[in-house]
Amino acid sequence: MNKARAALLTGVLGLPFGAAQAESLRCPGGIAAEGDSRLSLIYKCGQPQLADSFCAPVFYGSWPNPVPEPWASAVVPCQLMEQWLYERGPGNLVATVTLRAGKVQSITYGRTPQ
Numbered sequence: 001m002n003k004a005r006a007a008l009l010t011g012v013l014g015l016p017f018g019a020a021q022a023e024s025l026r027c028p029g030g031i032a033a034e035g036d037s038r039l040s041l042i043y044k045c046g047q048p049q050l051a052d053s054f055c056a057p058v059f060y061g062s063w064p065n066p067v068p069e070p071w072a073s074a075v076v077p078c079q080l081m082e083q084w085l086y087e088r089g090p091g092n093l094v095a096t097v098t099l100r101a102g103k104v105q106s107i108t109y110g111r112t113p114q
Contacts, residue, residue, distance in 0.1 A: 023107040025086065025095050032097070036104045041084070041097065048084035048097070056081045
């Protein structure tokens, strides 16, 4: 009975920590993770196969909607976002790295880029 309790307790205590892990990307030069700089990502993983950049919508205060265009470009600065695509070879999912303000914001995996 004590073994069952210990297993249950271990599972319950480990549950919150398992869900909080961030994605990372294993590369020839090291492991890239959220918070890494653009330079660190290039050093570890090399140049991406594809790259795209766009201006993300800017939100102000507690407004649920983005700032409208006439004011967005004139008053509120653009938040530059970049998405870099890494093809990791046969049998591996494509990795899409999203950069915001020059740092890795997220790493996602999928069969095709989104």
